[in-house]
Amino acid sequence: MNAVELAHQHVLAALLNGDLRPGQWIRQDDLAAELGISKVPVREALQRLTAEGLVTFETNRGSAVRSLTAADAEEIYALRLAIEPMLLERSIANLSIVDLASAGLALTSTGSSIGEANWHFHRALYAGAHWDRAVTLVGRLHAAVAPYVVLYTQELGGSSASDKQHRKLLKLCQAAKTQRAVDLLRQHLEEASAALVASLRPPAADSTS
Amino acid sequence: MNAVELAHQHVLAALLNGDLRPGQWIRQDDLAAELGISKVPVREALQRLTAEGLVTFETNRGSAVRSLTAADAEEIYALRLAIEPMLLERSIANLSIVDLASAGLALTSTGSSIGEANWHFHRALYAGAHWDRAVTLVGRLHAAVAPYVVLYTQELGGSSASDKQHRKLLKLCQAAKTQRAVDLLRQHLEEASAALVASLRPPAADSTS
DNA sequence: CATCATATAATCGTATCTGATTCTGCTATT
DNA sequence: AATAGCAGAATCAGATACGATTATATGATG
Numbered sequence: 117m118n119a120v121e122l123a124h125q126h127v128l129a130a131l132l133n134g135d136l137r138p139g140q141w142i143r144q145d146d147l148a149a150e151l152g153i154s155k156v157p158v159r160e161a162l163q164r165l166t167a168e169g170l171v172t173f174e175t176n177r178g179s180a181v182r183s184l185t186a187a188d189a190e191e192i193y194a195l196r197l198a199i200e201p202m203l204l205e206r207s208i209a210n211l212s213i214v215d216l217a218s219a220g221l222a223l224t225s226t227g228s229s230i231g232e233a234n235w236h237f238h239r240a241l242y243a244g245a246h247w248d249r250a251v252t253l254v255g256r257l258h259a260a261v262a263p264y265v266v267l268y269t270q271e272l273g274g275s276s277a278s279d280k281q282h283r284k285l286l287k288l289c290q291a292a293k294t295q296r297a298v299d300l301l302r303q304h305l306e307e308a309s310a311a312l313v314a315s316l317r318p319p320a321a322d323s324t325s
Numbered sequence: 326m327n328a329v330e331l332a333h334q335h336v337l338a339a340l341l342n343g344d345l346r347p348g349q350w351i352r353q354d355d356l357a358a359e360l361g362i363s364k365v366p367v368r369e370a371l372q373r374l375t376a377e378g379l380v381t382f383e384t385n386r387g388s389a390v391r392s393l394t395a396a397d398a399e400e401i402y403a404l405r406l407a408i409e410p411m412l413l414e415r416s417i418a419n420l421s422i423v424d425l426a427s428a429g430l431a432l433t434s435t436g437s438s439i440g441e442a443n444w445h446f447h448r449a450l451y452a453g454a455h456w457d458r459a460v461t462l463v464g465r466l467h468a469a470v471a472p473y474v475v476l477y478t479q480e481l482g483g484s485s486a487s488d489k490q491h492r493k494l495l496k497l498c499q500a501a502k503t504q505r506a507v508d509l510l511r512q513h514l515e516e517a518s519a520a521l522v523a524s525l526r527p528p529a530a531d532s533t534s
Numbered sequence: 535c536a537t538c539a540t541a542t543a544a545t546c547g548t549a550t551c552t553g554a555t556t557c558t559g560c561t562a563t564t
Numbered sequence: 565a566a567t568a569g570c571a572g573a574a575t576c577a578g579a580t581a582c583g584a585t586t587a588t589a590t591g592a593t594g
Contacts, residue, residue, distance in 0.1 A: 118384060119547065120372065144576075154548050156365060159577090160372045163329065167376035169458060175327060176555045176576055191456045198407045247400045249378060253462070328578070353545075363579050368546090385545050385586045 119153040123161035126151060131170060131181065131259050133229030134266035138183040142171065168256045181263055186316040189264070192257050193309035199254055200305060201298045203242040208294045210244035218243075219286050223279070230269060231262040237282055241289055261312060268315045278308065328362040332370035335360060340379060340390065340468050342438030343475035347392045351380065377465045390472055395525040398473070401466050402518035408463055409514060410507045412451040417503045419453030427452075428495050432488070439478060440471040446491055450498055470521060477524045487517065 117125075127147070130136045148158045162179045165171040172182050184192070219240035222233045235258050242251050269275050281304045288297035326334075336356070339345045357367045371388045374380040381391050393401070428449035431442045444467050451460050478484050490513045497506035 145574095155576095156368075156547065159365075160369050163369045163373045164376040167373040169461075177557095178576065187455075188458070191458050194411065194456075195408065195459055195462070198411055199404065202403065202407055246396075247403075249397070249400055250404055252378075253404070364545095365578060365580095383545095387545060 119151075119157035120160045120164070122151055123147060123153065123158050124164055127161065127165055127171070128259060129232065132231035132235065132262045132266075134231065134263065134270070136181045136263060137267070138181050138263050140181045142179045142181065144178065168259070170256065170259050182260065184261070184264060184316065186313050189261065189312045189316055190309065192261055193305060193312070196254060196257050197302065197305050197309075199250055200238070200242070201302050203245045203247060203250055203254065204289075204301050205294060205298050206247070207242050207244035208289055208292055208297060210246070211241070211289060212244070215240050215243045216286070216290055219289070223282055223286065229266075230274075231259075231266055234258070234265075234278075235262075237286075241285070264312055264315070265308075268311070278304070281307075328360075328366035329369045329373075331360055332356060332362065332367050333373055336370065336374055336380070337468060338441070341440035341444065341471045341475075343440065343472065343479070345390045345472060346476070347390050347472050349390045351388045351390065353387065377468070379465065379468050391469065393470070393473060393525065395522050398470065398518065398521045398525055401470055402514060402521070405463060405466050406511060406514050406518075408459055409447070409451070410511050412454045412456060412459055412463065413498075413510050414503060414507050415456070416451050416453035417498055417501055417506060419455070420450070420498060421453070424449050424452045425495070425499055428498070432491055432495065438475075439483075440468075440475055443467070443474075443487075444471075446495075450494070473521060473524070474517075477520070487513070490516075 127136070127142065136142070142162065144155050144158050144162070148155045151158075162171060162173060166173040166179070170182055171179050173179050219237050222237035222240060225233050225236070228236070235255060238258070239251060239255065242254070245251070281300065285297060285300050285304065288300060336345070336351065345351070351371065353364050353367050353371070357364045360367075371380060371382060375382040375388070379391055380388050382388050428446050431446035431449060434442045434445070437445070444464060447467070448460060448464065451463070454460070490509065494506060494509050494513065497509060
């Protein structure tokens with residue numbers, strides 16, 4: 117594997133499993149030392165992550181995990197709602213046994229973190245669409261919200277509601293009930309959106325009312 | 326401006342106005358020499374462009390303008406159809422005089438290339454949505470198809486059909502006729518999709534000639 | 535004609551250096 | 565006590581040089 121890919125995947129994994137918090141600085145020297153590589157590929161990886169919308173890159177200040185406002189979260193979930201149902205609808209009929217097994221495995225996996233398992237599940241269900249660009253794109257939207265989702269999921273002691281929806285969604289996909297599966301996915305995303313937006317709103321409490 | 330940004334914008338502009346053809350190699354040394362910078366920021370810019378889906382990056386081989394298959398084009402336009410009507414619908418009511426003027430200017434501009442003018446027009450109409458992520462994303466989809474659109478537009482001696490739709494779309498936006506504008510945009514994109522896909526279907530893509 | 539060896543060119547990554555910018559903690563002044 | 569200013573530390577941006585790796589083209593050999 118490339119040094120660039122190594123650094124890229126390292127940061128990505130850290131975002132998905134909550135090791136990196138929103139706004140946290142990512143020092144080039146530290147990351148390079150940690151991975152045993154030089155600064156050049158680290159900077160390249162950070163540029164990629166910046167283009168992916170996961171990291172900020174301020175000149176002469178460095179990189180940090182990109183923070184989100186409530187408006188950002190609304191936009192991200194609007195995009196996910198525009199793309200993911202389309203992907204699932206296109207995918208279901210072509211899902212292979214392996215895809216469905218991967219999705220099932222992601223639900224029971226104990227090895228990876230919540231964020232990673234969550235994404236592996238969704239990605240497996242979209243595999244049948246054979247639209248790699250779109251899946252990659254959705255993956256970035258997922259990673260962009262992951263640092264926040266991990267935070268408030270930990271607060272609530274794990275989200276069993278989302279988990280339940282996932283199991284039901286998998287069953288609908290296995291049964292090839294396209295319309296019901298797409299509807300459930302939409303609902304799933306809308307609820308996730310509402311939860312994240314709500315958790316981001318509080319700082320905007322006004323004193324005038 | 327950054328050396329990285331310089332290189333990034335240079336390549337992006339070259340893609341939009343047809344100076345770079347699909348599959349064409351982008352040599353790090355050449356680009357660095359041309360811009361009077363070193364290879365390091367050039368590589369960083371290429372990594373960003375790769376993450377944006379505009380360029381390929383093969384280990385030990387280098388970067389090239391990303392080529393598209395007909396299936397790729399279908400996917401890209403499916404994404405555009407999923408996002409851009411949503412953006413326009415959200416935007417129209419909030420379009421400022423300046424936004425509308427920018428859009429109008431893009432239609433009559435003689436300074437920039439077809440690809441750039443085209444994108445400036447669409448971007449201006451989406452400004453009212455205040456969804457920067459989505460607009461950036463659509464811009465990348467636009468840039469991804471630009472090298473091909475420029476090619477077959479030149480073959481046909483300029484596309485007056487697309488131009489006509491643009492003018493009508495602008496009028497509808499000025500009159501705030503949201504539904505009709507969104508419908509026209511959808512039609513506009515579907516026709517552009519069909520044209521590009523058709524031009525990609527005959528496997529006559531030969532990059533060496 | 536097919537295959538192997540070699541030469542060339544390009545990339546990948548490291549190390550090191552310089553300059554510029556930003557951050558931090560201390561001091562002095564009001 | 566609070567703030568302004570300043571020196572030093574930390575960090576980043578970028579250039580350059582070097583060796584290693586890999587791909588491609590050329591040519592020799594059977």
